[in-house]
Amino acid sequence: QQQVKQSPQSLIVQKGGISIINCAYENTAFDYFPWYQQFPGKGPALLIAIRPDVSEKKEGRFTISFNKSAKQFSLHIMDSQPGDSATYFCAASRADKIIFGKGTRLHILP
């Protein structure tokens, strides 16, 4: 009930390609779904987030797609750049709880 399953664990994408990371949750009480980006030696930083009343949110090259009925959401990084190489965490939260996925280590080949 409280898990957030994230895949893949690691991802290698060519520069200019599309990076796709998927997450699935179980508890329908979650109402906020953020993605955090973490560079080595740094703490996670909020990248983009979505609420379940919309199916898609786009900010620059980053897009979240949300499927409420399937309880799945995904991060798409368009025109992936070497500077996007980092670990990405999805999360599901409500007022009193936040659960993170295990993270995806993304490497963009130059």
Add this chain to the structure above:
Amino acid sequence: DAMVIQNPRYQVTQFGKPVTLSCSQTLNHNVMYWYQQKSSQAPKLLFHYYDKDFNNEADTPDNFQSRRPNTSFCFLDIRSPGLGDAAMYLCATSRGDHIADTQYFGPGTRLTVL
């Protein structure tokens, strides 16, 4: 312009020897959080403070305690560290009392237990 500062960045302690990790923030946020992140695992929320109100996660071991003497500072005390407590400890802050509010993380303290 560091916003969430954690000290030290690396901490080595001995099995059973109490250790304290420090977090400070310049954002004047109401909420401060402590997370434990083990290698290749998700950050796990240990507890959080909304102002002076302490909120402990149900599965946080009693070995972990926290203090928040003022708005800017929050401490994580591990009373008797075990080998299983070796991890990265992340401090975060947010403005409001909804955990879903944007959280601002510090760089973390990596704890090694010998």
